[in-house]
Every structure is written in C-alpha cells, then in structure tokens.
Amino acid sequence: MSTADSLANPGNPRHGAVVRATHWITVIAFFALLISGAEIVISHPRFYWGEVGNALTRPLFTLPIPASRSTVPTGYGYVLPDQNGWSRSLHFQAAWVGVLTGLVYAIFSLWTGHFRKSLFPAAADRNWTALWKVIARYLRREPSDEIEAHSYNVVQRTAYLTVIFVLFPLVIWTGLAMSPAFDSAVPVAVNALGGRQSARTLHFFVSGSLLLFLVVHVTMVVLGGFRSRMRAMIVGRVATPKERT
Amino acid sequence: MRPISRRKLIAGGVAATAGVAGLAAAARLAQHYGLIPPDHGGIYGPGQTLTYAAQRLLTMHSLAREFPRSMISKTPFANATAPPNDLFKRHQASGFADWRLAVDGMVARPGSFSVSDLKSLPVRSQITEVACEEGWSYIAEWIGTPLTAVLNEVGTLPQARYVVFFSIDSEWWDSIDMADALHSQTLLTHGMNDGDLPVSFGGPLRMRVPRQLGYKSVKYITRLTVTDSLKSFGRGLGSSEPDYGYAWYAGI
Numbered sequence: 001m002s003t004a005d006s007l008a009n010p011g012n013p014r015h016g017a018v019v020r021a022t023h024w025i026t027v028i029a030f031f032a033l034l035i036s037g038a039e040i041v042i043s044h045p046r047f048y049w050g051e052v053g054n055a056l057t058r059p060l061f062t063l064p065i066p067a068s069r070s071t072v073p074t075g076y077g078y079v080l081p082d083q084n085g086w087s088r089s090l091h092f093q094a095a096w097v098g099v100l101t102g103l104v105y106a107i108f109s110l111w112t113g114h115f116r117k118s119l120f121p122a123a124a125d126r127n128w129t130a131l132w133k134v135i136a137r138y139l140r141r142e143p144s145d146e147i148e149a150h151s152y153n154v155v156q157r158t159a160y161l162t163v164i165f166v167l168f169p170l171v172i173w174t175g176l177a178m179s180p181a182f183d184s185a186v187p188v189a190v191n192a193l194g195g196r197q198s199a200r201t202l203h204f205f206v207s208g209s210l211l212l213f214l215v216v217h218v219t220m221v222v223l224g225g226f227r228s229r230m231r232a233m234i235v236g237r238v239a240t241p242k243e244r245t
Numbered sequence: 246m247r248p249i250s251r252r253k254l255i256a257g258g259v260a261a262t263a264g265v266a267g268l269a270a271a272a273r274l275a276q277h278y279g280l281i282p283p284d285h286g287g288i289y290g291p292g293q294t295l296t297y298a299a300q301r302l303l304t305m306h307s308l309a310r311e312f313p314r315s316m317i318s319k320t321p322f323a324n325a326t327a328p329p330n331d332l333f334k335r336h337q338a339s340g341f342a343d344w345r346l347a348v349d350g351m352v353a354r355p356g357s358f359s360v361s362d363l364k365s366l367p368v369r370s371q372i373t374e375v376a377c378e379e380g381w382s383y384i385a386e387w388i389g390t391p392l393t394a395v396l397n398e399v400g401t402l403p404q405a406r407y408v409v410f411f412s413i414d415s416e417w418w419d420s421i422d423m424a425d426a427l428h429s430q431t432l433l434t435h436g437m438n439d440g441d442l443p444v445s446f447g448g449p450l451r452m453r454v455p456r457q458l459g460y461k462s463v464k465y466i467t468r469l470t471v472t473d474s475l476k477s478f479g480r481g482l483g484s485s486e487p488d489y490g491y492a493w494y495a496g497i
Contacts, residue, residue: 093289
C-alpha cells in the first residue's frame with residue numbers, strides 16, 4: 001500500500017495489527033530487560049576487556065555506583081540489596097519473549113513486504129542530502145507534513161532499520177556469548193567478540209544504545225503529536241487533520 | 246468493531262484447539278526427552294524451561310572451551326571464604342585426611358571415598374573458565390576425578406536421571422542431569438594450577454561443571470545421591486539456589 005493509497009482511504013490503518021501487537025510486547029519485554037539488566041550490573045559495576053576480569057584485575061572502566069555484593073571494591077561504604085535472583089530469571093524470560101516476538105515480526109514483515117514497503121528508504125532518499133533535509137527540519141522545529149502521519153521519513157526508516165537489523169541482533173549475540181553452555185556449542189560466538197568480558201562490555205554498550213534510541217524515539221513521538229502517534233500505534237487509525245486540531 | 250463471521254469463528258476455534266493439542270504433545274515429548282527442569286513451575290517457569298530445553302538440545306555433545314596454559318589467571322578470585330562451621334574446621338586442622346565423599350541412591354554399590362581414593366581413580370586436568378553470575382570470571386587449571394569414574398565405581402542404575410551433590414555447608418546443595426553428570430569435563434576437583442585445591446576455591450573437594458555458571462560448581466562436597474526424581478530434595482526444585490530466585494539450570 002503506497003502513501004497515496006493510505007491518504008486516499010482513511011479507513012486503512014496506519015499500523016497493521018501485527019506491527020502494533022509486536023511493538024507493545026517488545027516495549028514490555030524491553031523494560032523488563034532494562035530493569036533486570038541494571039540490577040544485574042549493580043552486582044558487579046566493573047567492566048573489562050578480553051576473556052577474564054574480576055575484582056583483583058584492572059577494570060576497563062567502573063561505574064561510579066555502589067554494588068550489591070560486598071566483594072566488589074566500589075569506594076562506597078555500603079552494599080545495596082542483592083536483587084540478582086529474580087532479576088536473572090526475569091531477564092532471560094523477557095529475552096525469550098522479545099526474541100520470539102521479534103521472530104513473529106520478522107516473518108510477518110518478510111511475508112507482507114512490510115520491510116520493503118514501509119522501512120527501506122525509497123531509492124531517491126538513500127543519500128545524505130535526503131537524511132540531512134529531514135534532520136534540518138527537525139532542528140528548525142518545523143511541524144511534520146501530512147504525509148508523515150501516514151508513512152515514515154528517511155531518518156525514521158534509518159533509525160528503525162538500525163535497531164531491527166543491527167542493535168537487536170547485536171544485543172542478542174553479545175548476551176548469548178555470556179552463556180557458558182551456548183559458548184560450548186558455538187565457541188566462535190564469544191571468541192569473535194574477543195572473549196567473555198568483551199562480550200559483557202559490548203552487551204552493556206549496545207543496551208545503552210537501545211536506551212538512547214528509546215529516549216529519542218519517545219521524545220519524537222511527544223514532539224510529533226503524542227495523542228495521534230499513540231493512537232496510531234494502539235488502535236491503528238490516524239486522526240484526520242480536523243480531529244488533530 | 247467489525248462483527249466476526251461464523252467461518253472465522255470456526256477457523257479460530259480449530260486453530261486454538263490445534264495449538265493447545267500441539268502444546269500438550271510438545272510438553273509430553275519434552276518430558277520424555279528430559280527437557281523440563283525441576284523449577285518449571287511458577288512465574289518464571291516458562292523462561293527457565295525454554296532456556297534449559299533449548300540449551301540441552303544445543304549442547305548435547307559440546308565441550309566447554311579449554312584455554313592454553315598461558316591464559317591461566319594470575320589473580321583468580323575466590324569469592325567466598327571457607328564455611329565457618331566447626332566440622333569443617335576440624336577437617337581443616339587434620340589436613341582433610343578424614344574427608345569422605347559418600348555416594349548413595351540409585352547405585353548398585355553405595356560407597357564412600359577419601360580424597361586419596363579419588364586420586365587413585367582416573368584423573369584429568371583441564372584449563373577452563375569460572376564465570377560468576379555477577380559477571381566476573383577467571384581461568385584456572387582444574388585437576389580432578391571425572392564424576393563418571395566415580396559413578397562407574399558405584400554402578401549407576403539405568404533409571405538414574407540426576408546426581409544431587411551436597412556441601413559440608415548444609416544449606417548449599419545442587420544437582421545436575423545425567424547429560425552433565427556423564428560429561429567428560431564434569432570433575433570432582435581436588436587440585437588447582439598444579440597444587441592441591443585451596444580451601445578458598447573449594448578444597449578439599451569441589452564439583453566443577455564448566456558448562457554452567459560458577460554457582461553450579463559447589464564447594465566442599467561430602468555426598469552424592471543418584472536419583473530419578475528431585476521431588477524429595479528440599480522444596481523439590483533441584484537446588485538450594487531457586488530459594489534465592491536463581492535458576493536450577495545455570496548454563497546461561
């Protein structure tokens with residue numbers, strides 16, 4: 001369905017049911033992963049590079065926060081409550097929910113051409129000029145045009161494709177690389193990253209990138225019209241220009 | 246809201262029935278092939294079960310990564326200190342000469358082994374990484390008697406499905422399935438880096454399960470029980486770890 005069709009027929013949903021459902025399930029899974037991941041990091045807020053690292057080796061960097069284990073030197077005179085048990089259980093359960101939801105989304109998107117039609121930038125837009133034009137418009141705080149209520153611009157497309165095809169696969173890979181059992185079956189998963197501690201450090205940074213995306217994404221939704229954007233992603237329908245005023 | 250047509254309703258009903266039947270069949274198959282962990286109940290049960298089943302299928306014959314001698318950590322981290330109980334201190338004072346490993350349960354010849362008995366069985370060494378669930382790790386050479394050698398000595402009965410192991414610290418116990426119990430890298434460890442296993446690292450006897458995280462490698466082992474069911478041990482969750490929210494299966 002082209003943008004013109006969508007504009008011509010206001011009955012067509014802005015986002016299909018599968019996209020809406022997988023979007024919100026992913027939101028829930030992501031928050032569960034974020035909170036439980038933060039709790040796990042607190043048990044050892046030191047990061048290393050290479051295969052091994054512990055409280056007796058030099059860290060690559062240390063987060064300036066207290067720890068939930070007394071064996072970690074943090075410089076703080078107190079130890080936070082230990083939340084690793086439920087955090088780990090929630091982290092892996094949410095990871096399964098996220099991965100399975102992603103699988104449904106990916107199969108659906110390949111099947112229906114959602115990637116091709118709604119996410120890959122049009123040939124004319126695959127250049128820096130097109131990207132810059134949209135960014136400049138953002139910077140000038142100009143309101144988005146009517147077409148953008150019905151289709152993604154090139155900056156949105158690039159950001160969403162980066163999350164779907166770069167950051168999500170990377171966060172899954174670096175996470176799995178920390179599993180000793182998975183590594184026994186697929187040693188290259190951890191060796192290619194430079195070792196177990198490198199995988200952990202990369203997992204932290206990729207998660208940070210996803211968090212950064214989330215912050216920008218929500219900010220743009222608010223600036224672009226919170227009610228109409230939320231409505232499009234919840235019930236699918238876009239408010240008509242009259243309703244939006 | 247559009248009305249739902251009768252055809253859609255019937256198709257949905259058939260699909261739902263097929264889904265439920267499929268799930269039930271999958272659960273029976275998983276049970277048959279030993280893919281259901283003891284802590285499969287509760288709110289995190291689905292996640293624990295998916296992880297265990299997927300990794301058990303994936304790691305059926307895999308070996309934990311072994312490292313060159315040059316990668317042995319110069320600063321291994323012991324984490325916990327020795328159990329403060331008097332029994333352990335008495336053993337420590339006598340150089341662990343009277344330390345015994347009792348083996349019972351579903352075995353033909355229940356027995357008891359001293360550390361030197363274990364050393365007279367086949368011994369192997371391996372350089373593997375200990376990875377703690379907190380995130381830190383180190384590499385050491387571990388010298389020990391493969392658990393399979395001890396199980397062969399006592400004659401495991403065919404219905405055996407798990408090996409439960411107990412620390413002298415009575416609140417610390419755990420278990421592994423037969424895939425890990427019969428795995429060539431699962432060692433009853435009594436040596437580390439060419440010397441005796443130091444007390445801080447679990448001496449005189451530590452179960453090393455290198456395909457799982459550090460908490461599965463229980464220190465100060467005094468007893469093994471071979472069993473076909475984990476229901477009668479503790480709360481029936483296969484380990485003391487689920488009491489603190491941790492998964493029984495620690496491969497991730």
